[in-house]
Amino acid sequence: xxxxxxxxxxxxxxxxxxxxxxxxxxxxxxxxxxxxxxxxxxxxxxxxxxxxxxxxxxxxxxxxxxxxxxxxxxxxxxxxxxxxxxxxxxxxxxxxxxxxxxxxxxxxxxxxxxxxxxxxxxxxxxxxxxxxxxxxxxxxxxxxxxxxxxxxxxxxxxxxxxxxxxxxxxxxxx
Amino acid sequence: xxxxxxxxxxxxxxxxxxxxxxxxxxxxxxxxxxxxxxxxxxxxxxxxxxxxxxxxxxxxxxxxxxxxxxxxxxxxxxxxxxxxxxxxxxxxxxxxxxxxxxxxxxxxxxxxxxxxxxxxxxxxxxxxxxxxxxxxxxxxxxxxxxxxxxxxxxxxxxxxxxxxxxxxxxxxxx
Numbered sequence: 001x002x003x004x005x006x007x008x009x010x011x012x013x014x015x016x017x018x019x020x021x022x023x024x025x026x027x028x029x030x031x032x033x034x035x036x037x038x039x040x041x042x043x044x045x046x047x048x049x050x051x052x053x054x055x056x057x058x059x060x061x062x063x064x065x066x067x068x069x070x071x072x073x074x075x076x077x078x079x080x081x082x083x084x085x086x087x088x089x090x091x092x093x094x095x096x097x098x099x100x101x102x103x104x105x106x107x108x109x110x111x112x113x114x115x116x117x118x119x120x121x122x123x124x125x126x127x128x129x130x131x132x133x134x135x136x137x138x139x140x141x142x143x144x145x146x147x148x149x150x151x152x153x154x155x156x157x158x159x160x161x162x163x164x165x166x167x168x169x170x171x172x173x174x
Numbered sequence: 175x176x177x178x179x180x181x182x183x184x185x186x187x188x189x190x191x192x193x194x195x196x197x198x199x200x201x202x203x204x205x206x207x208x209x210x211x212x213x214x215x216x217x218x219x220x221x222x223x224x225x226x227x228x229x230x231x232x233x234x235x236x237x238x239x240x241x242x243x244x245x246x247x248x249x250x251x252x253x254x255x256x257x258x259x260x261x262x263x264x265x266x267x268x269x270x271x272x273x274x275x276x277x278x279x280x281x282x283x284x285x286x287x288x289x290x291x292x293x294x295x296x297x298x299x300x301x302x303x304x305x306x307x308x309x310x311x312x313x314x315x316x317x318x319x320x321x322x323x324x325x326x327x328x329x330x331x332x333x334x335x336x337x338x339x340x341x342x343x344x345x346x347x348x
Contacts, residue, residue: 003298005298085295085298087298090292091275091287091288091290092287094271094272094275094276094287095272097268097271097272097275097292098268098269098271098272101265101268101271102268112294112295113265113266113268113294114265114293114294114295115294115295115298116265116293116294117291117292117293117298118264118271118291118292118293119288119290119291119292119293120286120287120288120289120290121259121286121288121289123300124177124179124259124261124289124291124299124300124301125298125299125300126297126298126299126300126316127298142300
């Protein structure tokens with residue numbers, strides 16, 4: 001059975017829909033989703049990077065993220081034909097471990113907790129495919145990286161790209 | 175550079191030296207380390223398994239474990255010649271994530287946090303070697319499993335076995 005590793009933030013968890021209003025409220029700004037084209041908020045406001053990371057690192061920041069459209073139904077179908085792992089780069093925000101684990105338990109109860117991986121360097125993953133919004137994680141990854149579109153990666157090239165979960169279904173569930 | 179994945183509990187963190195007295199105190203027992211020969215405490219007292227797991231799952235249980243003799247100095251030397259990852263099966267005790275992360279930061283500050291992995295099913299690891307006290311983690315692992323001796327695995331056969339960190343040094347630092 002082929003194995004698919006799937007990232008969390010901006011792939012199954014809608015990070016930016018919380019990030020943008022949280023950032024605007026905390027730092028008295030008024031950015032929109034369009035401003036993120038090609039950038040992360042930290043790249044747009046490098047002088048605020050450490051304060052932004054403090055906000056993200058708060059233990060409950062990840063607790064109430066929305067689920068990315070169609071990710072639940074497509075992953076449920078994928079899990080019948082593939083070995084599915086959720087692989088999230090939690091090491092930059094160690095305060096987020098428990099919230100991320102509970103979020104997965106709540107929204108993806110059909111994923112075996114033993115198939116959840118918190119890591120930093122994703123080259124450690126042994127999988128056939130890695131679906132991720134950060135192309136840097138494909139560096140050294142032994143399988144095929146599949147780039148999930150997010151505002152910050154709009155200009156990234158060189159990888160197979162999917163724009164939504166229906167495109168992933170078309171790719172893997174034909 | 176070859177990659178070595180190293181487990182935490184009973185390999186670099188001395189779990190049993192805390193577990194035995196903690197168990198005796200909490201459950202009014204008087205077991206010794208010798209009683210563990212070939213078993214975990216949960217196997218010796220199956221009727222207490224869920225209560226024992228509650229104790230282990232408390233957020234600070236892992237915070238003050240001692241360091242296994244010679245693990246720091248040998249891993250420091252290994253890290254100059256190998257790509258080292260710490261790979262710990264934290265998913266059974268999600269309350270332990272932060273304590274384990276802080277423990278590693280305190281006792282193994284030379285390990286890049288990006289090279290820490292919390293997982294359940296270790297077949298997801300892409301490494302040449304996995305040093306672990308639980309042989310079940312070698313099932314499906316693509317590299318070579320090296321069994322680190324612990325009381326519970328005394329009767330396990332079929333894998334290269336090391337009894338201490340000096341034996342690991344002899345194996346990898348010749």
